[in-house]
Amino acid sequence: MSALRMFLVQTKMNFVWYFQRDGELIFWTLAMPVFFLVLFSFAFSSGPNSGSSGFLVPGIIGAQVLSSGFWGVGVMLATFREKHLLRRVYLTPMPPWVFFASLVAYRMTLLAAQAVILIAVGGLVFHVHVIGRPWEILAVLLLGTATFVSLGTIVGALARTTESANNIASVLTVPLAFLSDAYIPIDRFPHAVSSALRLLPSTQFIDTFRDVSIYGAPLSHYGAWLGMLALWTIAGTVISARTFRWL
Amino acid sequence: MEQAIVVEALVKRYGSLAAVDGISFAVPSGTIFGLLGRNGAGKTTTLECCIGLGKPTAGSIRVLGLDPTRSAGLAALRPRIGVQLQATSLPEKANAGEVLELYAAYYGIAPRGAEMAERVGLDGKLDREIAQMSGGEQQRLALALALQHDPDVLFLDEPSAGMDAFGRRIMWAEVERLREAGKTIVLTTHYIEEAERLCDRICVLQRGRIVADAPPADLVAQYGGDATVSIAADRFAPDTALQALGAWTQTEQCWKLATHGEPGLALAAIVTHANAIGAKVDSLDMHRPTLEDAFVALTGETLLESAQ
Ligand SMILES: Nc1ncnc2c1ncn2[C@@H]1O[C@H](COP(=O)(O)OP(=O)(O)OP(=O)(O)O)[C@@H](O)[C@H]1O
Ligand SMILES: [Mg+2]
Numbered sequence: 112m113s114a115l116r117m118f119l120v121q122t123k124m125n126f127v128w129y130f131q132r133d134g135e136l137i138f139w140t141l142a143m144p145v146f147f148l149v150l151f152s153f154a155f156s157s158g159p160n161s162g163s164s165g166f167l168v169p170g171i172i173g174a175q176v177l178s179s180g181f182w183g184v185g186v187m188l189a190t191f192r193e194k195h196l197l198r199r200v201y202l203t204p205m206p207p208w209v210f211f212a213s214l215v216a217y218r219m220t221l222l223a224a225q226a227v228i229l230i231a232v233g234g235l236v237f238h239v240h241v242i243g244r245p246w247e248i249l250a251v252l253l254l255g256t257a258t259f260v261s262l263g264t265i266v267g268a269l270a271r272t273t274e275s276a277n278n279i280a281s282v283l284t285v286p287l288a289f290l291s292d293a294y295i296p297i298d299r300f301p302h303a304v305s306s307a308l309r310l311l312p313s314t315q316f317i318d319t320f321r322d323v324s325i326y327g328a329p330l331s332h333y334g335a336w337l338g339m340l341a342l343w344t345i346a347g348t349v350i351s352a353r354t355f356r357w358l
Numbered sequence: 359m360e361q362a363i364v365v366e367a368l369v370k371r372y373g374s375l376a377a378v379d380g381i382s383f384a385v386p387s388g389t390i391f392g393l394l395g396r397n398g399a400g401k402t403t404t405l406e407c408c409i410g411l412g413k414p415t416a417g418s419i420r421v422l423g424l425d426p427t428r429s430a431g432l433a434a435l436r437p438r439i440g441v442q443l444q445a446t447s448l449p450e451k452a453n454a455g456e457v458l459e460l461y462a463a464y465y466g467i468a469p470r471g472a473e474m475a476e477r478v479g480l481d482g483k484l485d486r487e488i489a490q491m492s493g494g495e496q497q498r499l500a501l502a503l504a505l506q507h508d509p510d511v512l513f514l515d516e517p518s519a520g521m522d523a524f525g526r527r528i529m530w531a532e533v534e535r536l537r538e539a540g541k542t543i544v545l546t547t548h549y550i551e552e553a554e555r556l557c558d559r560i561c562v563l564q565r566g567r568i569v570a571d572a573p574p575a576d577l578v579a580q581y582g583g584d585a586t587v588s589i590a591a592d593r594f595a596p597d598t599a600l601q602a603l604g605a606w607t608q609t610e611q612c613w614k615l616a617t618h619g620e621p622g623l624a625l626a627a628i629v630t631h632a633n634a635i636g637a638k639v640d641s642l643d644m645h646r647p648t649l650e651d652a653f654v655a656l657t658g659e660t661l662l663e664s665a666q
Contacts, residue, residue, distance in 0.1 A: 113466035120463040124449075124456055132451040132487075195447040198411060203464040204436040358411060 117205055121213035129187070130221065140225060144171050145232050151294060152237055164237030169324050170293040172226045173255070173317035177287055179218050180259025181266055181280040187214075188267025189276030192356070201357040211264065211351075219256045226252055230324075242327035250330065251323050251337070255316040258340045261347030262312075268354040287313045292321070312343045361420075362387035362511055362542035363408065368417035370403050370566075377403040379566035380417070385544060385559070387510075390537055392557035393546040396657050399563040401546040402444050405513050408544070409441055421511060437465060440509035444516050444546075446500040448488045454499050455484035458506060465507035474502040479528045493520040501529060505536075512536060514545040518552055530556060550650045560649075562656050569656050574649050581655045582647025585621035588614045589628055594637040600627060611640070621646055 130136055148171055152164045191197045200210065226248075233239035241248070266283070270276035288294060291313035297305045308314050315336040322328040330337070363385040370378040378400045385391040393401040406412040408419055410432040418425070422438055425431035448457055455471045462469040475481050478498040488496065497520050504512055514533075518526045526549075533543055533556055547553050553560055554574050561571040570577055584604065590612040600606075603624045604617030617624050621644050632639055 113463075116466070117463045120460050124452065124460050127456065128449045128451045195443075195445065196449060199443065199446060199448065200464075201411070202409060202436065202439075202441050203461065204433070204466075205464040 114209055117209045118213050122216045125213055125217035144175055144225060144229055147171055164233055165239045165325050168229050168233035168239050169321035172229055173320055174288040174293040175225050176222055176255045176259050177313055178284045179222055180263030181284045183218055184214055184260050185263035185266030186276045186280050189270045190273045193273045197357045215260050218260055219253050222256050241324050243324040247330045248324045251320045254340050258312055258344045261344050261351060264351035265347055268351050292317045312340060315339055360387050362422060364420045366418045369415045370407055370412060371415045376566050381568050383561050383571055385542055387542045388540045389558040390543045390556050392553045392560040394553055394560055395563035400566040401563055402515055405515050409513055438510045440504035440512045442500045442504040442514045442517050450489040451487055453485050453487050454480060461503050461506060467507055470506055474506050478502045479525060494522055494525050497521055498525060510541060512543045516546055518549060550653060554649045564657050577652045578647050578649050581652035583651055584616035584618060585647055586614055586616050586645045587621055587624050587628055588612055588643040590640040591632050591637040594632055597631060600631055
């Protein structure tokens with residue numbers, strides 16, 4: 112009961128403090144991905160194997176999930192520690208899981224909103240049809256968010272400073288987005304390479320998300336990859352719980 | 359009297375530096391305990407070890423019978439202590455009311471934003487964003503966060519730093535009210551006046567060691583040195599009766615008496631004598647030893663010592 116209230120109030124405050132009152136973040140999370148969609152749609156619209164808008168909409172949403180985990184949570188936690196915000200919270204009786212659950216809830220809500228906007232713009236401007244079942248799409252999105260928030264938390268746990276967290280997050284997010292079917296199809300790589308890339312949780316997540324949303328593939332076909340994502344989430348959570356430092 | 363806090367042989371090292379070097383003290387419940395000492399003496403380090411923010415290198419700590427260095431003890435302790443850190447940092451975009459609301463949720467109590475704002479002198483400022491609050495206002499909010507859940511033991515690290523005279527008075531009144539309510543308070547301060555007014559007992563730290571631990575009046579009596587009376591008067595010289603009061607020194611026109619006795623009586627005797635011999639008094643000054651004298655005597659080092 113009191114933990115639920117803590118969770119709800121903390122989640123609300125996450126929204127108000129870190130999103131609603133942060134104009135820069137509103138721009139980066141809501142406007143920037145749409146800008147990417149428009150830019151990449153035109154840039155990739157010619158040539159063989161072109162990344163169509165239908166390919167890009169779920170790809171960009173997927174890339175946002177990655178950056179949400181590594182930047183949004185990983186770097187944020189390192190900043191919180193560096194600014195001594197975590198020390199203050201550590202003194203209160205709030206159970207750590209409440210703190211992390213509210214970060215996950217905040218990120219999931221934000222990503223769901225981003226997905227709705229990108230799908231809407233994709234539909235209106237580029238005639239992208241999303242034929243998947245909404246609940247299945249949402250389920251994959253939420254699982255992916257859980258996975259990358261848990262992995263991002265490891266970044267926040269291990270980085271000593273905000274600066275090093277920033278470096279780790281850029282090294283992880285940008286290449287991963289390009290190597291995980293987000294912007295360009297990995298089929299362009301030699302077969303051995305693309306098979307290897309399909310072992311990445313980011314590729315498994317983005318491909319599943321794309322197939323389930325754009326192509327309406329049934330969720331049940333992706334049991335193995337969803338299971339893998341669940342395992343990554345558990346591993347990320349366990350490692351985070353063991354390595355996270357409040358002080 | 360039951361002890362709310364017992365610290366025994368506490369050591370905290372940072373590399374080769376012993377920030378706290380084997381200190382022991384106890385704080386009876388319902389009293390105010392002051393940690394004093396120069397910058398870097400180890401006050402914050404000591405306090406942080408008591409609230410689970412620092413792992414002692416050695417020694418033992420009990421707060422309300424619980425061990426803050428173990429996770430079970432700390433978990434049981436957290437709801438019962440209130441803390442104001444020396445440098446509190448809160449989310450920049452948060453406003454005071456929201457922070458109080460969130461902390462009320464952390465402690466499972468009803469939010470008391472308006473009441474707390476009034477108690478610490480932040481009335482009408484609950485919708486101010488942290489980034490736009492002055493340093494003193496942030497200190498007041500930090501105090502409100504320490505108090506809101508009505509803890510049994512309070513740890514206040516330089517609570518009046520950056521506060522104006524009004525804020526300081528509000529804080530003093532709050533602390534005194536808490537003692538009346540039976541709470542135990544540990545505070546650090548650089549304001550001697552504050553320590554003298556509030557503390558039942560003062561512990562003076564010097565380079566991680568305790569150099570004195572006593573009620574303020576005892577510290578003054580023991581380390582404050584002699585009271586002095588100075589008189590500048592034409593043709594004045596102490597007679598034998600006055601010489602018996604203590605040690606006299608003369609510089610030009612001024613005679614100075616250092617005495618263990620009551621300086622008021624000495625003053626009266628000196629004035630009587632001056633009148634009797636017809637010496638015209640130019641100036642007259644009496645100084646009683648203060649806590650500040652005791653503090654300086656206890657912690658003052660020669661420059662050579664400081665450099666080591
Ligand atoms: N994290 C740390 N790493 C290394 N040394 C530290 C650390 N924290 C404190 N110290 C050192 O330990 C000593 C005691 O510091 P502490 O903060 O306890 O002093 P203090 O009495 O609170 O001083 P002040 O009056 O300035 O607040 C200082 O010499 C300080 O430089
Ligand atoms: Mg200090």
